[in-house]
Amino acid sequence: MLPEKLREDFPALSRLRNGKPPVYLDSACMSLKPRQVIQAINKYYENYPACGGRGRSQHWFASEVKEATEKARERVAGFINASPEEIVWTKNTTEAINLVAHSFKLERGDVVLTSDREHNSNLVPWLELEKSRGIRHEVVPSREDATFDLEKFKDMLSPKVKLVSVVHVSNLDGYALPVEEIIEIAHDYGAKVLLDAAQSVPHRSVDVRRLDVDFLAFSVHKMLGPSLGVLYGKEEELRGLSPFIVGGDTVSDSYYNRAVFLPPPHRFEAGLQNYAAQIGAAAAVEYLRRVGLRRIEEHERALTEYLSKRLAAIEEVRFVGVTEAKLRSGIVSFRLERRGRSLVAPSDVAELLDRHYNIMLRAGDHCIHSWFNARGIGASGSVRASLYLYNTRAECDLLVEGVKRIVEMEG
Numbered sequence: 001m002l003p004e005k006l007r008e009d010f011p012a013l014s015r016l017r018n019g020k021p022p023v024y025l026d027s028a029c030m031s032l033k034p035r036q037v038i039q040a041i042n043k044y045y046e047n048y049p050a051c052g053g054r055g056r057s058q059h060w061f062a063s064e065v066k067e068a069t070e071k072a073r074e075r076v077a078g079f080i081n082a083s084p085e086e087i088v089w090t091k092n093t094t095e096a097i098n099l100v101a102h103s104f105k106l107e108r109g110d111v112v113l114t115s116d117r118e119h120n121s122n123l124v125p126w127l128e129l130e131k132s133r134g135i136r137h138e139v140v141p142s143r144e145d146a147t148f149d150l151e152k153f154k155d156m157l158s159p160k161v162k163l164v165s166v167v168h169v170s171n172l173d174g175y176a177l178p179v180e181e182i183i184e185i186a187h188d189y190g191a192k193v194l195l196d197a198a199q200s201v202p203h204r205s206v207d208v209r210r211l212d213v214d215f216l217a218f219s220v221h222k223m224l225g226p227s228l229g230v231l232y233g234k235e236e237e238l239r240g241l242s243p244f245i246v247g248g249d250t251v252s253d254s255y256y257n258r259a260v261f262l263p264p265p266h267r268f269e270a271g272l273q274n275y276a277a278q279i280g281a282a283a284a285v286e287y288l289r290r291v292g293l294r295r296i297e298e299h300e301r302a303l304t305e306y307l308s309k310r311l312a313a314i315e316e317v318r319f320v321g322v323t324e325a326k327l328r329s330g331i332v333s334f335r336l337e338r339r340g341r342s343l344v345a346p347s348d349v350a351e352l353l354d355r356h357y358n359i360m361l362r363a364g365d366h367c368i369h370s371w372f373n374a375r376g377i378g379a380s381g382s383v384r385a386s387l388y389l390y391n392t393r394a395e396c397d398l399l400v401e402g403v404k405r406i407v408e409m410e411g
Contacts, residue, residue: 002291002299007390009034009287017358023395025361028171028199028331028386030221033284037225040283044068044276052275065275072282076230079285080216081207086238088231088265089273093198094121096217096231097165099268100194101125103241108134110162113191115140115148115177116374117170117321120367122196126165136160146322148177150185157189164193168200168216172368173321174304174331174386176200183213192237198222202288203330203388204297208232220277225284228277231268238264245270296389300330303387307332307396314400316343316407320382333366333382336407343410346383349403357402359395361385 007013010032015022024032050061052069070084077084090096102125106112112126116139126137140156143149164186169176183193194215200206201216202223208216214237220228233241243250243261247270253260261267288296308325311317311334320333336343344352350363365372365381372381385399 001302001393002295002389004392006291007392009036010390011035011038013390020358023357023359023398025359025385025387025391025395025399027202027222027388027391028366028384029362031202031224031388032390033226034224034287036287037280037283041226041276041280044279051272068282069273069275069278072278075282075285076220077232079289080201080232081209082232083235085263085265086208086232086235088233088238088268089278090217090229090231090268091274092221092227092229093196093217093219094229096229097121097194097196098125099231099244100163100165100215100217100233100241101129103244103268104163104192105240105242106133106135106162109136109160111136111138111158111160113138113140113153113156113161113164113166115166116142117146117172117175117368117371118165118167119171119196119198120369122165122167123370145324146173147175147327148182150178150181153182154185157185157191159190161186161189161191164191165196166193167196168206169197169203169329170321171199171331171366171386172371172382172384173319173333174199174328175322176327176329179213180211183211187212199330203293203300205293220281220284223284224287226274226277226280228274228281230281233264235264238268241268243267247271249273291389297329299389300387303391303393303396304329304332306393307385307387307399310396310400311403314403314407317403330387331384332387333384335377335380335382336403336410338410342380344406346381349383349406352406353399353402356405357398359399359402361399 012032048061048064050065052065073084073087077087129135130137140153168179186193192214195213197216197218201218214234216232218230250267250270251259252262305325316336316338318335318337322328346363353359362384
């Protein structure tokens with residue numbers, strides 16, 4: 001387990017309400033920020049709050065911004081074993097996926113395959129392209145135990161499949177898809193692969209070279225940093241994408257009848273950039289490096305198994321998604337049911353835990369409406385506790401205590 005002293009780096013954890021500290025179990029949505037990241041962001045605003053850009057002349061502050069943001073791109077690239085030229089800054093994972101969706105060469109009748117557990121960010125863009133461009137979106141169904149069905153995936157592949165776009169680690173239950181096999185099989189059929197890595201890059205070592213993935217998207221705000229997204233693309237794949245959002249800083253020259261676009265990644269980064277967030281991203285990466293991703297992953301797995309075991313002892317707890325704790329990491333989703341019926345709505349569970357225990361977690365459909373709807377659960381969804389490097393066994397115990405109390409209140 002990671003040392004509890006690490007929690008001292010996170011100012012939000014020192015707050016008190018009703019004399020008690022917060023229990024933050026919502027990192028799958030947004031992680032807390034260590035003071036090292038906050039200081040890096042503040043340094044930009046205090047010392048050189050200017051435009052970076054790619055102009056021909058740079059003043060004092062602009063030069064400092066350019067140096068800091070270029071270093072940030074290098075550090076984020078190194079974090080996933082990419083080259084700086086393969087890193088595109090976006091607002092978030094959603095925008096990164098949309099960039100690929102709208103820029104990748106897809107024609108009428110081409111097929112995009114996804115899993116049945118995709119976040120809306122990796123579902124809705126393909127549904128829209130079905131309507132606007134006539135592509136076909138097909139879904140690989142899970143096995144009965146909610147794990148990915150590789151055999152079904154193989155059966156669904158054909159020369160018409162141009163892109164496989166799947167989540168790496170699910171925000172539903174922390175289950176990791178067998179992406180190494182998925183990528184290798186897809187490439188055998190000539191299809192490219194896009195990974196939604198929003199729930200993997202912050203928690204485990206991800207090496208894009210080893211994976212041989214074509215595109216990968218993730219969010220810095222889920223990995224101790226500010227609100228910012230990243231799209232990785234193999235250099236040759238980025239060159240093949242058409243510009244998505246265009247305008248200032250995407251071109252080297254323009255005339256009244258044409259524009260000359262910059263090479264990737266700059267052609268995809270239109271307008272004034274979030275320089276402070278990029279600088280904060282570099283600080284977040286350095287913090288995670290110092291702690292060690294292997295240690296973080298082991299810490300989360302231990303907590304996941306511990307929390308799952310304790311919750312499983314409560315008769316009314318029903319896990320959502322993959323139920324075997326060893327197949328999940330960092331996320332525990334559950335419902336409270338008795339005799340096949342909902343005992344307490346997930347939203348009420350979350351409200352009671354927040355009010356009485358300062359436990360902050362998420363309730364609802366977690367932007368995976370399609371998964372819940374397909375299983376007849378609907379909008380009530382589940383209670384989701386998501387763990388990170390600053391969480392402890394004591395916090396897991398408090399959550400279990402709170403859930404037991406809620407069940408007792410219902411008689």
